[in-house]
Amino acid sequence: VPHFRVTLAYDGTGFVGWQRQADGESIQGLVERALADLDQRDVPVVGAGRTDAGVHALGQVASFELQRIIEAPALVRALNARLPAAVRALDAAAVPEPFHARFDARAKTYRYRLWNGDVISPFERDYAWHVPGPALDLDVMAAAAPLIEGRHDFASFQSVGGERRSTERTVFWSRVAGAPAAAAETRGGAALITYEVRGDGFLRHMVRAIVGTLVEVGRGKRAAASMAGVLAARDRAAAGPTAPAAGLFLVGVEYDAQL
């Protein structure tokens, strides 16, 4: 039975998230229906990350088996012919039998986008968190972000409902970058701020809770150095609020080279 790994990009707006739900359209459900149509049987699909409703992906990875013999480029075309334009298969590869998109993932990278300005661009309304009010202090946010790098218990950044047994994770890097949005597209000095984090795994809402905390740092509500104390507390109440889903992108998933 041929096993496949497919890289997917999707605009999560209007979907219930990656995972199948009782109500509403999921990315997993769309991919499974496309593959069922192709393979004329049920094809369970595993995704590397369970992105929430409204969360986007630039490089989600999915694994599945097909009965049908098909070349990878033909599989990409067949999927895209059966998926809505909001979901695209970017590439596909035949993989060794035991491959599992979630369990075999070694690292994931997420990006979070913030719009800091009075009026958010209409083109960013589903792709960034609108943070109006005074300019966030980018320097202090950039200083705070790396303080969570390394192996830590991230329980303070896990939402209720997170079911993982261990809340220890390794963050390989964590960083904030900001750029004034292009002059022609904004007025009044709005800034698009990007946060990116790469780790070996993430707890439920972890990236969004980190971002909510960093925004409090940027507003001067807490010091950059407080990130260490937040980690040490192992208490969700110690961190900032969970940032909205719409600003979050799963950028990519990494595997061992032989997979």
Add this chain to the structure above:
Amino acid sequence: VPHFRVTLAYDGTGFVGWQRQADGESIQGLVERALADLDQRDVPVVGAGRTDAGVHALGQVASFELQRIIEAPALVRALNARLPAAVRALDAAAVPEPFHARFDARAKTYRYRLWNGDVISPFERDYAWHVPGPALDLDVMAAAAPLIEGRHDFASFQSVGGERRSTERTVFWSRVAGAPAAAAETRGGAALITYEVRGDGFLRHMVRAIVGTLVEVGRGKRAAASMAGVLAARDRAAAGPTAPAAGLFLVGVEYDAQL
């Protein structure tokens, strides 16, 4: 009576265009309803450019009068509170009485975005023309674009239904720029190609016809130097096809400094 000039950005997806129509939602209609609610009377609104259905704006300019006395920042907030997130007022200014957003415009800049690659990013599906197939020759497109600069009769680039008496216009500059799309977001060497043009006025579908012609140049279907012959023909059949609306953005409108 206070006269105002307002700069608007909008995501044209799903709208019938700037101009009010018998059926469907227009940007003009949304702005007029928001202002009618604010001023408790009908407020006719003039737009600098009549963007078509699906065409976007980063800096459309609208003019109107209000009975109500209101400061410009309050007007921006009042408009945004009454408009959908797809349409944003970016700034406002009180202006001399005779100001007319369309007749007083001295220059407009448009941008057109092309996605040249097998699979278009889901985030570009409403904001770029998907041109699959072999890579377009950017160098030859970049050489062709400026050949329409200057004062010319642009009848070859005007769609049927264009009602302007004169088809002479001045193009101040016309240029193509291309950049490989960010590696994480695409596979297989897709490129996002941007065309920008600034002129004193544009005929119906003129930018889209220029882009359709430039794509034929990029495909090797016609030579860069053929642009002069297309202009000289004064015949729509001499130019390439009209590119789709979704890739087009009205970037900005310029007025005399005292307006």
